[in-house]
Amino acid sequence: MSLSVAIKHRFPAFDLDVDFDAPSGVTALFGRSGSGKTTLVNAIAGLLRPQAGRVSVNGQVLFDSATRHWVPPSKRRIGYVFQEGRLFPHLNVQQNLRYGAWFSGKQRAGADFDHVVDLLGIAPLLPRRPADLSGGEKQRVAIGRALLSAPDLLLMDEPLAALDEPRKLEILPYLERLRDETDIPIIYVSHNIAEIARLATTIVVLNDGKLIRSGPAPDVLGDPSVSSTLGVRGAGALLRTEVLAHHDDGLTELAIGEGRLYLPRIHAAVGAHIRVRIAAQDVVLATRKPDHISALNILEGTITELRMGDGPGVMVSINVGGQNMLARITRRSCDALGLHQGMTCYGITKSVAVARDDIGTAAD
Known part of the structure; x- marks a missing residue:
């Protein structure tokens, strides 16, 4: 599973010029407001037709200006999750989810309904209507509906931006499971460095419509050359560690090479990364x-x-x-x-x- 994007588009006061390849996993688009993140996502989705470039998902070309090839948005197998769930208010959760499966069409096998419900922990929500859900619950249902549409690519445009901190912490583990248990490439837009550090396998850093840096998350976040774009509080290392032990004083011991990190209790099994x-x-x-x-x-x-x-x-x-x-x-x-x-x-x-x-x- 892979995504290849090369897009050029000129606006009256803004030029978008981005070229990157993304493997499977979560590719995070990071940059300050106005850097071009949402514009780029809309171009991938087909909501914007770029003046030049090429976009392909898993080898299928969606747009190529050189050959004038263009797949309209309705024909692109793309799931789009917005900042707000945008669920159908007159349908309950199960019906909202079934709509995603219906949209995929009988000719195309979508994700298994029960698996998606389990993956996102939404079984207790099935009979409820959107008005009775919290913000985090709505977003989980919106993600489930997108998955059940059998997408080749999942676009998530700041899906946690409208949530308070407790709701963000509630939904992040489900997004980690989504990353680890599906093979659908995900484009994740955010200006929150903590979200990106926690979720991304690949990071694409944008500034004023231009590509600053792209690559594996630890390499990008640990690159001092992008620290000015990340901001003073955003610069930092992303370290891969292994759980060695949980101690009686409430600390978890982690290994990083021969070194050791001690952090407040982490709920993960010994040996977990x-x-x-x-x-x-x-x-x-x-x-x-x-x-x-x-x-x-x-x-x-x-x-x-x-x-x-x-x-x-x-x-x-x-x-x-x-x-x-x-x-x-x-x-x-x-x-x-x-x-x-x-x-x-x-x-x-x-x-x-x-x-x-x-x-x-x-x-x-």
Whole structure:
């Protein structure tokens, strides 16, 4: 399963020029408001006909300006999930879901109804009408309806933007299951870096309609060259870890290479792979391993890059167990420590500095 996109389109005050390939899994489109994320998704869906380019899903060409090939939106096997569920208010949940299956047509085998209901945990909701559902429940039903339409591609345009934090935390595990248990490529639009770090297998970073960087999520988030686009609070590492033990004091011990991370209890089995995002601003550096310190997480690594910002900050890249960790410090601290490429140092962060929504299951 794969998606290939190459699109050029000129607007009066905005030019879209994007070219990327995405494998199966969740491809996240990230960028500030006005960067072109929704415009790009609409072009993939066929709601916008680009002036030039080519779009194909799993080898099927949907648009090619060179040959004037164009598949209209109604003929594209694409499921589209918007910020709001847009469920039919006069139908109950089961009927809304069955509409998706009906739309797929008898000639095409869609996803199994019972499997989708189980995947999204919506069995108790089947007899209820949309007016009786929470925001998170509506979104799960909307996703289920899209899946049952047997799509070749699923587009999700900021599906959690209208939800409060408790509802976001409620639905994120279901989106992880969707990523891990289906082979449908997913385009996920968001400007929330925590959502993307938790869900994405591939990230496409946009700015003013242009492609800044694309690639596997850990590589993109750990690249200091895109930290200015991600923002001061958005820059950080995405680390793949393994659950080693759950301790009686409420901490879970995770392995990252030979290093160890201790975080508040994670509900995952020993041996499970967990992805953890650590913000660059939450990492303190030391040139010698500290002792008599309250922070439990002290990771040894080698400095691979120092990137000076326009202001007083420096982004330091550290190789920790074969993975990239970022630390944002001041130039004054960098100079005082004598940091340089190839130097051994220690990245330090508190267990409580990692937010719950920065921890998720890793896509194997």
